[in-house]
Amino acid sequence: MSSKGLISLFWLYWVSAIFQVFFNREIARWTMATGETIFQGFARIKPGALWAWVGVVACILVMFWPAWIGGAAAQTAALLGGNPQIWAVAAIASVFVLFAVSHYVYRILEYIMWFVFVVGTGGVVVLSLLMTDAQRFFETVLGWLAIDTIPAGATLSTIGPFLQQPLGGAWNAFHTFWLRERGMGMGAYIGRVTGLVARPEEVQAHGFTFDTSDPNELRKWDRWMKLNTITLAVFMVILGGMLFTFFASLAGYSAAKIYGMELPSGWRIAVVLAEIFRTAFGPAFFVLFAFFVLISLYDSQYATYDGLTRATVDVLWTEHRLARRGRSYRFWYFVILAVICLASIATIPVGTPYEIWLLLSYIGMFSLPAYMLLTMYINNRYLPREIRPRWYDNLIVVSFNVFLLLYGVAWVLFEFPPRT
Numbered sequence: 001m002s003s004k005g006l007i008s009l010f011w012l013y014w015v016s017a018i019f020q021v022f023f024n025r026e027i028a029r030w031t032m033a034t035g036e037t038i039f040q041g042f043a044r045i046k047p048g049a050l051w052a053w054v055g056v057v058a059c060i061l062v063m064f065w066p067a068w069i070g071g072a073a074a075q076t077a078a079l080l081g082g083n084p085q086i087w088a089v090a091a092i093a094s095v096f097v098l099f100a101v102s103h104y105v106y107r108i109l110e111y112i113m114w115f116v117f118v119v120g121t122g123g124v125v126v127l128s129l130l131m132t133d134a135q136r137f138f139e140t141v142l143g144w145l146a147i148d149t150i151p152a153g154a155t156l157s158t159i160g161p162f163l164q165q166p167l168g169g170a171w172n173a174f175h176t177f178w179l180r181e182r183g184m185g186m187g188a189y190i191g192r193v194t195g196l197v198a199r200p201e202e203v204q205a206h207g208f209t210f211d212t213s214d215p216n217e218l219r220k221w222d223r224w225m226k227l228n229t230i231t232l233a234v235f236m237v238i239l240g241g242m243l244f245t246f247f248a249s250l251a252g253y254s255a256a257k258i259y260g261m262e263l264p265s266g267w268r269i270a271v272v273l274a275e276i277f278r279t280a281f282g283p284a285f286f287v288l289f290a291f292f293v294l295i296s297l298y299d300s301q302y303a304t305y306d307g308l309t310r311a312t313v314d315v316l317w318t319e320h321r322l323a324r325r326g327r328s329y330r331f332w333y334f335v336i337l338a339v340i341c342l343a344s345i346a347t348i349p350v351g352t353p354y355e356i357w358l359l360l361s362y363i364g365m366f367s368l369p370a371y372m373l374l375t376m377y378i379n380n381r382y383l384p385r386e387i388r389p390r391w392y393d394n395l396i397v398v399s400f401n402v403f404l405l406l407y408g409v410a411w412v413l414f415e416f417p418p419r420t
Contacts (some may be wrong), residue, residue, distance in 0.1 A: 007143030008151045012162035014144065016307060017237040019400045020167060021229065023368075024175045024236065026375050026389060026397055028228040032185025033221075034385055035207035037176040038371070039314045041378040049319040049375060056311045059170040061417060062364045063304050072301075088348050095305045096341050100334065102195035105306065106181035110300050121244045123292030127285070128247040132254040138249045139257075142313050156407075156415040162231065162406060164368050166241025173371050174307040175232075185224045186210065193310075195332050203329035205318050212384040221387060305344075309337040365408040369401035 030041050043052035073088035102108035129137075150159070161168075167175075180187035191203035210217045278286035313332045316323050323332060376397055379389050389397075 007140055007249060008146040008149045009154055009159065009162060010144045010249055011147050011149065012159065012243075014237075014242055015147075016163050016165045017241055019396070020165070020172065021232045021237060022393065022396045023172055023372050023401075024167075025225070025229055025233050026173065026372070026379055026393065027175050028179055028184070028225070028232075029383070029387070029389065030375060031176045031179040031187055032224050032228065033077075033209050033387055035180065035186035035188075035190040035204065036171060036318075037180060037310070038375050038378070039176070039311045040207070040318045040381070042374055043315055043319055044359050044378060044382055045374070049315055051267070052062065052315045052319065055173070055371065055374065056315055058363055058367050059173065059311050059369070060308055060340075062367055063170055063308060064344065069301055069344075082412050085348050089345050090410065091301055092305075092341050092344050095302055096334075096337060098302070102198040104181075104200045105193045105195055105333075108195075109302050109306055117240065120292050121239075121247075121380075122249070123249045124244060127289050127292065127399045128251040128254070130281070133252055133258065135252060136257055140246070140253050143253075144246065156411045160365070160407065160411055166236060166245070168364075168368055169308065170311075170367060170371070172368060173311070174303060176296065177307060177310050179228070183214070184228065186220070191329070193330055196330075196334065198244045200328040200330040203317065205324060209387075211385060212386040218386060305337060305340055308340055309333055312336050325355070362412070365411065366405065369404040369408070372397055372401045 011366070020329055027038055030036065030038050037054055039052050042055050044051040045051045069088050069091055075083040076082070077084040098108055099105045099114075124418065146177070149302045179185070181192055186207060186209060189204070190207060191201045193203070194200055210221070212218065212221075310333070311327065313336055315328055316332060318337075376389065376394060
């Protein structure tokens with residue numbers, strides 16, 4: 001976007017990020033109050049577990065098809081050589097292997113994410129500063145602060161992605177798993193998923209809440225909510241979202257203004273940027289930039305496959321007693337993980353046909369507001385009155401998500417397939 005002269009759209013990014021703090025607070029409210037994930041919460045909505053399975057299927061449809069990892073593999077082959085399909089298969093297979101040999105699955109996932117953040121984001125920050133100058137840096141800052149500005153050439157399709165940042169869709173829903181695995185609130189009493197090299201822990205099929213009539217428990221609750229809010233603001237918005245995106249936009253803007261290059265779309269962006277570094281600083285910087293970008297591309301696969309697996313197993317474990325007879329939660333976790341990994345590998349030779357892309361785009365546009373409106377329903381319907389959302393929580397979350405739904409309808413009616 002920044003390389004196409006749309007740098008003044010990026011104010012929408014941080015405005016959306018502020019709203020997403022409120023979204024994820026409500027996801028946290030349910031999980032910390034009950035120990036259940038929101039997918040288990042959706043299963044409480046009548047009839048039966050319909051809405052839970054709708055949420056899981058939507059999540060799988062949007063994130064299962066390995067279009068993103070296909071792009072990452074193609075970029076890897078363009079930068080380092082080799083067959084893109086082999087890179088893609090190796091990347092997907094590494095998910096199962098690393099989770100299987102871990103003591104706690106989520107612990108190895110956190111190690112991976114921290115490594116990628118420190119090395120990948122830090123490297124992109126440093127190298128982006130090397131390729132820019134003071135004028136482009138301050139122009140990028142002003143673009144990020146250009147509130148209420150919609151530049152010429154912006155379309156519904158270019159604006160839409162900014163409205164679901166820094167996560168969006170199922171990525172917001174995955175916050176529920178982090179809360180439980182970190183033992184925040186009642187999540188500490190549910191159990192965790194261990195790797196195949198460790199003894200399985202017992203995972204509760206249903207959660208339970210605390211005594212909301214006890215003032216001491218309510219004080220603890222307030223501390224948990226504040227801690228979660230601070231964590232979201234610092235790690236999701238500032239460090240995990242805005243830091244990387246700001247310097248990525250700076251790199252794109254500098255590539256256009258200083259080097260006269262309009263960046264292509266998709267995975268080819270990093271190839272062009274790496275070539276800029278080869279020209280300006282030599283082969284060593286080409287390799288460095290390629291390394292930093294590649295690890296940033298591949299990290300999301302681990303959280304994606306873990307999230308898809310947990311969402312599926314949570315509903316299976318909660319709603320189907322036969323699944324709990326003689327089998328552990330971990331057993332089903334690795335069965336479902338293997339199925340998802342193998343199915344993704346099987347689709348790699350197919351690529352991403354236009355019809356598939358079209359369907360996933362439709363579903364993805366509406367998934368975030370659907371998840372959030374269901375979350376607000378269970379929080380207001382099933383939680384004790386003392387810890388339900390306040391009026392302003394309901395107003396902020398419901399209003400913005402209704403806006404996203406209406407925006408999605410307008411996008412489909414007036415500009416789909418999208419024009420970028």
